[in-house]
Amino acid sequence: MSQNENQPQDPQKPPVSGDAQAGAQYVAPKESATSPSPKADNEAPPKPEPEPMREIITPSNKEVIVVAEQVQGQVQTVTLELLGAGRDLANKLGGKLSCILLGHNVREAAQKLIQYGAECVYVADHPELENYRTLPFRRVITDLLQTFELPPHILLLGSTTTGRDLAPRIAAFFKTGLTADCTELDIGPYEHTNKADPDKLGLYPGCLYAIRPSFGESLKARILGPWNNPQMATTRPGVMVPLQPDTNRTGEIREIPVNLKPEDFRLEIAEIVREAQSAVNLDEADVIVAGGFGVGGPEGFELLKQLADCFENGVIGASRKVVDAGWIPYQYQIGQTGKTVRPKVYIACGISGAIQHKVGMHKASLIIAINKDADAPIFQVAHHGIVGDVTQVVPELIRQLKAGQQSGNKVPPQEKSLV
Numbered sequence: 001m002s003q004n005e006n007q008p009q010d011p012q013k014p015p016v017s018g019d020a021q022a023g024a025q026y027v028a029p030k031e032s033a034t035s036p037s038p039k040a041d042n043e044a045p046p047k048p049e050p051e052p053m054r055e056i057i058t059p060s061n062k063e064v065i066v067v068a069e070q071v072q073g074q075v076q077t078v079t080l081e082l083l084g085a086g087r088d089l090a091n092k093l094g095g096k097l098s099c100i101l102l103g104h105n106v107r108e109a110a111q112k113l114i115q116y117g118a119e120c121v122y123v124a125d126h127p128e129l130e131n132y133r134t135l136p137f138r139r140v141i142t143d144l145l146q147t148f149e150l151p152p153h154i155l156l157l158g159s160t161t162t163g164r165d166l167a168p169r170i171a172a173f174f175k176t177g178l179t180a181d182c183t184e185l186d187i188g189p190y191e192h193t194n195k196a197d198p199d200k201l202g203l204y205p206g207c208l209y210a211i212r213p214s215f216g217e218s219l220k221a222r223i224l225g226p227w228n229n230p231q232m233a234t235t236r237p238g239v240m241v242p243l244q245p246d247t248n249r250t251g252e253i254r255e256i257p258v259n260l261k262p263e264d265f266r267l268e269i270a271e272i273v274r275e276a277q278s279a280v281n282l283d284e285a286d287v288i289v290a291g292g293f294g295v296g297g298p299e300g301f302e303l304l305k306q307l308a309d310c311f312e313n314g315v316i317g318a319s320r321k322v323v324d325a326g327w328i329p330y331q332y333q334i335g336q337t338g339k340t341v342r343p344k345v346y347i348a349c350g351i352s353g354a355i356q357h358k359v360g361m362h363k364a365s366l367i368i369a370i371n372k373d374a375d376a377p378i379f380q381v382a383h384h385g386i387v388g389d390v391t392q393v394v395p396e397l398i399r400q401l402k403a404g405q406q407s408g409n410k411v412p413p414q415e416k417s418l419v
């Protein structure tokens with residue numbers, strides 16, 4: 001179910017009796033404390049006190065678990081970010097933060113996860129897990145979680161190619177909810193008042209609030225799945241903030257069994273090609289010069305590259321429309337179905353500013369837009385706008401930047417200067 005994030009929440013929680021971890025707890029509504037009194041003349045009858053909602057706690061061990069991603073033993077940044085978000089959720093729940101790590105020769109990676117906040121790392125180290133495959137990974141994770149006396153409260157994965165593939169398999173196995181592409185995560189109560197579900201009426205404390213933009217970002221939806229645990233969500237790389245690593249943090253590393261079945265090997269990996277991905281580093285760029293359909297064709301990106309090269313650590317990016325047109329590879333795409341970026345400077349060239357593009361770049365410190373249409377939506381998020389033709393404005397920018405670099409120094413990116 002989803003709620004508007006801006007809806008006020010009822011802060012009143014009825015008391016819980018019994019052990020919150022021992023299973024679903026149903027607290028009967030309290031008897032009204034108001035005793036009937038003789039009615040005075042002209043006095044309205046006292047209003048009955050509203051009955052407190054029964055509190056329902058779905059069974060869980062309060063654990064928050066992050067499914068780690070590693071490539072050749074290197075923990076992926078999205079995992080460290082998820083540990084940062086998971087730490088906050090675990091603190092709010094009063095539970096522990098754990099990680100599941102699958103791979104081969106990954107014990108060093110397990111130590112890194114502890115440095116970034118995991119209290120316990122479940123490690124499945126096996127040659128067949130060296131490279132990601134859906135069915136073996138799904139098998140090991142669901143086998144592990146089935147050994148738990150009570151399910152973990154929350155399971156988090158990255159909105160990466162791997163996470164998007166694996167998360168629905170796990171959610172379907174446990175018949176639990178999954179919210180993809182969250183931008184915020186939180187913990188709070190949920191009051192279910194829909195009489196169509198009489199068995200479910202009640203107040204559910206400690207729910208995962210999986211928050212993400214919806215309906216073209218006109219609504220920030222808070223999506224909840226209080227009926228079953230683990231409550232699951234994926235978040236995109238670059239959205240959550242990792243903790244500072246601390247080599248003094250200690251944690252437990254638990255080896256877990258790997259019992260793969262022949263039917264888990266229906267897919268065979270023929271070849272792994274990594275070079276194309278590593279050539280584009282939008283995540284760490286200080287300046288991104290992004291091109292849209294308005295640059296006119298693949299050759300337009302040559303010009304944008306020259307502009308990007310005027311800056312230290314400048315790279316080019318793109319809108320989806322030009323990626324779909326085959327002008328530039330997918331790795332450059334910024335937006336809802338591409339990368340989320342936060343550079344110091346973002347120069348949008350010939351990009352209209354569709355909502356799906358803006359969600360991926362609106363957190364840049366300084367946004368400069370060049371568009372020949374003065375009413376283009378990109379100007380709504382731009383700190384500086386230039387109404388003009390990219391084929392004229394960009395060469396002029398390059399000329400002026402180069403003229404300014406008398407000694408050959410590149411322009412250091414400036415921090416935000418709102419106008």
Ligand SMILES: Cc1cc2nc3c(=O)[nH]c(=O)nc-3n(C[C@H](O)[C@H](O)[C@H](O)COP(=O)(O)OP(=O)(O)OC[C@H]3O[C@@H](n4cnc5c(N)ncnc54)[C@H](O)[C@@H]3O)c2cc1C
Binds near residue numbers: 293337352370371390
């Ligand atoms: C589910 C879904 C997911 C999507 N995900 C993404 C995503 O991740 N990223 C993304 O970018 N889009 C995404 N889109 C597509 C998005 O809706 C837009 O279609 C796309 O962003 C438009 O790209 P554009 O701005 O380059 O092209 P256009 O919308 O065609 O805009 C071109 C702009 O260039 C300007 N222009 C034209 N010629 C010139 C010139 N010579 N000089 C200056 N300006 C000029 C025009 O005025 C116009 O504003 C998604 C769509 C859907 C439905």
